[in-house]
Amino acid sequence: MKKLSKDDFLNLRRNPEIIPGIHNYCDRWCEKCPKTSHCSVFITEEAFNEINSKEPDASENPFALMENMFEITQSLIEDMAEKHVFDLSGITEDVSVQAENEFEQARNHPLSRKGNDYFKAVDVLLKGNGNYFAETAERQLMIFGEREESKLLTLKESFETIRWYCTLLAAKLHRAMGTYLDDDIDEEFTRDELFGTLKVSFIATQRSMVAWAKVLEYFPDKEDTILPLLVTLEQIYKTIIITFPQTITYKRPGLDD
Template identity: 25%
Template sequence: MDKTAVIPFIYQYCDRWCERCAFTDRCDVALEEKRLTNGQKDLSSAAYLVHVVNDFQNIMDLIIQNTPQMSLEDADEKQSAQTVPSKLINSEEKAKIEAQIEQLTHFIRVYSAQVKHWIQVNDALLTRDKAQNLALADALSVIEWYSFSMTSKVHRVTSLFFDPLSIPTDPIQNDRNGTAKLALVFVEKSLGAWESVRTIFPEMTDGLIDIFLTLTHIKRDVQMLFPDAHKFKRPGFDDLESEEIEIKNNSL
């Protein structure tokens, strides 16, 4: 395997944290970002608008190139096949799933509020200590980054649940599982960051228990709604070669 080749669609299931990614040299999005001029990065410039138009056209061309052509008859058959599974969900099962989604959404809101409140309450201490403690500064960066990202991914994947246009054609390698797995990755990274905070400030352990519990609830609910999410293989990140790179990168 060429370890320098671009990995197709690796950017679809990443955490958008390019500064910490080991695959920026193999990602179309990151490589395109590096090629941008200062003018193209300025949202108010004409160069930026030209870049957006060209980028959109490139994306459409890529979609067309990677979408198999089908006749109208094939399209009708595919649409019919996709609508069948939604009919198999009875009202009782749908109500149960909706309740699980509502519960997950609740815990996501709770976690976002907990993060915001904890940082505000401890702002003076954190501002003082993170300047001298790199581990603390890193943990806080992880907590803040994934708090927002987790909310975004959970909102997206739950909105797809009853969408007839998003019914998976593959039981494992589908967008629902991929997005759910990414949310689980964010939960694990957040748990690790909070554990670092607890280690640095052991006296805060009691006050952090509710945060750990909320993250555990989020993890449980995502796994219940998407039991096969852990089987999804993210392009690049879940390859053996990629796992070795990530482990090495995280150990630095």
């Protein structure tokens, strides 16, 4: 397995097409993203895959890129510490205890709990009804043939959307509440972090609601199980609008222009 060097990494970041921070508040669905050529994360991943395209063990470690990035980041931090004569030793323990407390606080915020409840409920629903959904769709296709194909395509895309965003929503709401509770909201960086993360949560909520509505249209007999999920999504949606109204007008770098 080959690795990107620190210089490779820094050279990739010098690409003038890159929009700084675009990857911070996106939905991480790279295969559907129209901004890949502006994204340093995507460009770095591509470069890593390219140098490893002929390596026989390339697919053995799914965390190889992450480990490579971690090493580079660590080395960059050490360079900075050396440049600014800053001692990095001895701070790890304090920071990790503090981070653990902050993680718990963020997890207990009502908005994070809603995101987590939603994620768990979707997981249970999809696991419990996966066969039913697949068999019903297959039966419809046999009965109605080609006429059913476009409906089934929409259904498939709706399930993909639901799966993708249920994990993302829980993670993003947790991150946003961590920022809200622990950082100084008057700082520009914190505001970007809070409203950028809430904006992608808001979009995830909207898209999930639309996707569930399409699933409900196809499976009206599952109303009792789907409606509570829509209610949870609506609560998240309204809480963001009412409690953090700046989210709606916030423009994420490169994504809301």
